[in-house]
């Protein structure tokens with residue numbers, strides 16, 4: 001085996017890399033549109049509770065497991081239990097999920113790059129809402145464009161991960177994350193000058209139960225896994241490059257707060273712009289790729305702000321993508337003894353290939369409509385089915401991440417010995433007093449919350465009459 005295992009160069013480097021993993025399309029693309037769909041206010045409050053009571057304790061558990069074992073997930077579960085232990089299945093699943101999520105994530109990241117390109121070269125200014133709507137449809141349906149951007153994005157991700165922990169991932173996070181924060185603040189400053197800011201602020205923070213259903217509550221919980229990069233070992237992997245005395249409690253709190261702040265600020269950037277031009281934030285996934293360009297086209301300064309926004313979105317996606325690839329790569333390096341170059345190229349190119357059906361979901365009947373018909377036979381998505389792209393997202397986010405998160409919580413809280421767990425949590429932190437609170441959340445609150453998600457997903461809550469669609 002190769003000599004010394006890699007470690008982060010500094011504490012800040014780790015925090016920025018972990019925040020880079022957490023802050024991604026989930027924050028800037030997905031969170032604003034699900035908040036819009038669920039009516040703001042109360043949904044946001046519930047989301048914050050999910051982050052604090054479920055997400056944060058799992059993040060601490062993941063970083064703890066990684067730091068304690070100095071191993072990628074499969075090896076980590078073996079070291080803390082025993083060889084051939086079934087717990088290692090959680091690690092295996094993480095590797096598979098990395099392939100699945102990154103394969104379609106890269107397609108959306110490709111859209112962000114395409115929009116950066118359009119806004120720089122052609123600009124949206126002066127185009128009618130209809131033309132802009134057509135731009136998105138044309139992109140979605142173009143096999144050529146999707147494959148081109150998907151390949152380019154994967155190539156960049158591969159190049160960074162190939163550079164290793166310090167000279168690849170850490171260096172890139174140290175450049176991209178501060179730039180991302182700066183861009184976000186510039187956009188926020190602009191949004192604060194628009195007429196829609198007040199309305200956006202109260203939409204986001206005034207508890208308003210109008211549109212919230214219990215399905216929305218469960219969506220908030222599911223999203224808290226995705227947005228914090230939990231349930232598939234990304235934080236175990238990043239944690240495994242920490243030194244044994246690094247403070248995992250402070251690090252987890254910092255990363256969760258940064259992630260939440262970015263998600264809320266993204267709403268405070270997008271909603272005012274949307275309200276100012278008289279549109280509604282409930283446009284679904286098209287919010288960022290249709291409503292926002294339409295708004296920029298009509299606003300003073302839009303020609304400058306649009307590229308800034310899409311660069312921000314691309315950077316956010318990139319730092320998350322490298323963490324997804326690193327989970328797969330670290331497995332082959334640690335467990336199979338491959339070189340980083342071999343592992344990165346093999347995994348990266350495989351993910352590129354696995355992503356092709358997602359890239360073609362809008363452009364071919366087979367991965368679009370026909371796949372949708374097939375999944376509708378399986379009664380997925382209330383019998384409506386999904387195209388390939390949405391199917392991958394559905395399986396990974398709604399099922400695999402919560403299952404992984406539950407497994408990690410149960411493992412850390414019940415399987416790991418008391419002494420190792422307590423010492424691990426308390427090593428290097430000022431927050432040792434939180435130890436029992438953490439264990440309590442992992443033991444009881446997390447399992448109950450995740451169980452509720454599953455009962456809802458398989459329709460048991462509907463049968464019991466707990467969920468309702470009274471919002472409509």
Ligand code: PHE
Nearest residue numbers: 022024025026027226227229
């Ligand atoms: N947290 C990322 C986002 O919000 C997505 C992600 C999920 C990254 C799982 C790594 C692991 O976009």
